[in-house]
Amino acid sequence: GQLLESGGGSVQAGGSLRLSCSAAGYTYNTYNRNCMGWFRQAPAKEREGVAAIYSAGGSITYYADSAKGRFTISRDNAKNTVWLQMNSLKLEDTAMYYCAANPGPCGSWPRASGFPYWGQGTQVTVSS
Secondary structure: OOOEEEEEEEEEEEOOEEEEEEEEOOOOOOOOOOOEEEEEOOOOOOOOEEEEOOOOOOOOOOOOOOOOOOEEEEEHHHEEEEEEEEOOOHHOOEEEEEEEEEEOOOOOOOOOOOEEEEOEEEEEEEOO
């Protein structure tokens, strides 16, 4: 399958953005069994997990400490789409944000190496 992110952009600190990731090439029964994750990578930094969600048989979400209370991950398996709602954005949230998929539960999250499928990324820039 292919993953396509959208929704990035420039925003002032304290603002909000909603990232979307659409998955092509999946059927409902395959997509809903994927752990879907959002990762980000700032210049000269390692890629880090931001949030992940697994919803086969019930929704389970995971958040990095930096995202807790500010970001919300959600998905609609009927639309093969996962979202990342980002509120109260900070300068340090500036990064390229990537959507990733891992067949099965989110046991490998937040390790980026545990996700074999990636989108091209969408840039988020937070300014003061």
